[in-house]
Amino acid sequence: MSDTQSHGLLFSHLLYPFVDIFCFYSYGPSDLTKIARWIATWPSQNGPLWKPSLMVLLREKHLLQPNAAAVAERLFTSTITALTSNPLDFYFTDSWFLPATDSSSSAPIEAGFHEHLAVVRQRRRESGLLLSVEHTNALFERAFESAGTLYHQPIDLIRSARRDIPVSTELADHLVQFMSHIPSPEDLISFASPIIASSLFCDHYLPDMHYLVVRIRPPTAGHSILCIDGGGVRGIIPPAILGQVQQQLDLPIPVQEFFTLAYGVSAGALVKLAKSAFRPSSTASLPGVNWIRAILSDSLYSETDIEIALKSVFGEKAFTEVAYAQRIGAKIGIPAATIKQPSSLCLFTNYNSSRQGTRGYTVLAAAENIKTWEVYFRAKYLAGLGTFQDAGVLANNPLSIALAEFAATNGNAQPDLVLNVGTGTSPNAPLRDEESNFITDSWILRLKRAYMSLMQGRRIWDDVTSTDINAGRNCGRYRLDLTISNPPAIDDTTSMPALVSMVCRDDILLGALPEIAYHLFATLFYFELTALPQKSVSQAGHGLNDPQEQQPLVIKLGDLK
Structure with missing residues (x-):
């Protein structure tokens, strides 16, 4: 067997199932032809389980041609087809031809490579072929051990996985019994199929091979709470503030992963989302007509645009199925208000609350099938629960709810940090020594001012901290906010860039960040005993003795991934 044939077998039969992208450098049309001729020598595979992608980086002579990528792709594809009678996608799922300049920096090439790699790995994930490192290493070692048989057939990953685990003679009976417990076609696709496939492949559903990995905090690790006020387009302020906290931390950890509990009142925080939510109607330019329309339709804006935008982000996932929150082990709650008199607070959560008794709000235990996009914005009827509206009318700051939920879950423990x-x-x-004005101080305007004052999250913060028995004990409770003399209307999308700019220029706010960053960093550390202590009694007194005799107390650092 020639070296060319050996290389072809190595790439097409050994590396093929494991590689995401084959990457080649080409310095001119002759190199491109050589690469195509070499790939044409690869033994053909009939319906391989996985086909990698191809990336060709074009240098030197290629860059002298206009439309270098298109020219190179045509030459490469035509050469492959002429030599094998097969199209390029017979060997690769997709291909990219990228001009690579002669600049000293490799950053643009690396950025493009990682971008395409993310696409390929997502395709692997959707195909159920994104294996863990442990499985990949084991299967590759077995493939290498059987390299001598590659000439006859490519590596069979399933046979390799089951090399030491013979198939049970009762497999068919077990499958029939298992399938008899599957109640619906949806469960067959989402639950039974991956379980059966994993059983055929590895005999069981191995830990760490799941796409969804849930982080469970050690019992000795503390908790941090994040509470975000509502405020329409002013909802752009909290992400800007958290971005400043992230910069101050200067750690490779997203700031949201520092918090185990997060509660927030709905806000039009994203520019694109806000512009969709607060799109004026066709009657907006007619004096008085827009207000009449708002009274008759129960809202200033149509819910159609915002529902389309929310569906595009969250899809049809239920609120308890938000994958990112599950992966980082975060508990999330969104308060809402009932519309009947007297209006009361309710809480949508992605977890099962253990709250007992009454704390001024109701946890909606039957809300696990509610779609995520349904808990935002205008009053909405939710089947089986009722009609709800934005909680800002009762509590625009969810701080008291967050502390109550923490107490219900953790008893008398105190959170390491609370950030509002x-x-x-x-x-x-x-105060001004003057009489009221008939026009500017009419009862309608006074009612509006009183209502808008209820939307001030600072009021709830002051109420909670003034009655808190832990106040003054440096208990790690912080509030970050802007003081705005003339706040924009909650639907004024044009003010959003200015609000972000104010965050970056507020000296008081920026001055508070270092202490918060230090405190957040400290929450990464926790103590862990190597053995359970035992209580002993002696005439000298009482003490706790380690059964392993002076086992050390281990200080661990949280996950920095």
Whole structure:
């Protein structure tokens, strides 16, 4: 067997199932032809389980041609087809021809490579072929051990996985019994199929091979709580503030992963989302007509645009199926308000609350099938539960709810840190020795001012901290907010860039960040005993003795991934 044939077998039969992208450098048309001729020598495979992608980086002579990528792709594809009578996608799922300049920096090439690699790995994940490192190493070692048989057939991953695990003679009976417990076609696809496939492959559903990995905190690790006020387009302020916290931390950990509990009132935080949510109607330019329409339709804006935008982000997933929150082990709650008199607070959660008794709100235990996009914005009827509206009318700051939920889950324990992020607070107006004005101080305007004051999250923060028995004990409770003399309307999307700019220029806010960053960093550390202590009694007194005799107390650092 020639070296060319050996290389062809090595690439097409040994590496083929494991490689995401084959990457080649080409310095001119002659190199491109050589690569195509070499790939044409690869033994053909009939319906391989996995086909990698191809990337060719074009250098030197290629860059002298206009439309270098298109020219190279045509030459490469035509050469492959002429030599094998097969199209290029017979060997690769997709291909990319990328001009690579002669600049000293490799950053653009690396960025393009990682971008395409993410696409390929997502395709692997969707195909159920994204194996763990442990499985990949074991299967590759077995493939290498059987390299001598590659000439006759490519590596069979399933046979390799079951090399030491013979198939049970009762497999068919077990499958029939298992399938008899599957109640619906949906469960067959989402649950039974991956279980059966994993059983055929590895005899069981191995830990760490799941796409969904849930982080479970050690019992000795503490908890941090994040609370975010509501505020329409002013909801752009909390992400900007958290971005500043992230910069201050300077760690390769997303700031949201520092918090185990997160609660927030709905806000039009994203520019694109806000522009969809607050799109004026066709009657907006007619004086008075828009208000009449708002009264008759129960809203200033149509829910159609916002529902389309929310569905595009969350899809049809239930609120308890938000994968990212599950993966990082975070508990999330979104408060809502009932519309009947008297209006009361309710809480949608992605977890099962253990709350007992009454704390001024109701956890909706039957809400696990509610779609994520349904818990946002205008009053909405949810089948089996009722009609709900934005909680901002009762509590625009979910701090008290968050602390109550933490107490219900953790008893008398105290959170390591509580961070309340506001959406802008107006300074208190000074008292003036003057009589009211019939026009500017009419009962309608006074009612509006009183209502808008209820939307100030600062008020709830002051109420909670003033009655907190832990106040003054440096218990790690912080509020980050902007003081805005003339706050924009909650639907003024044009003000969003200015609000972000204010966050970056607020000296008081920025000055508070170092202490919060240090405190967040400290929450990564926790103590862990190597053995359970035992209580002993002696005449000298009482003490806790380690059964392993002076086993050390281990200090561990949280996951930095």
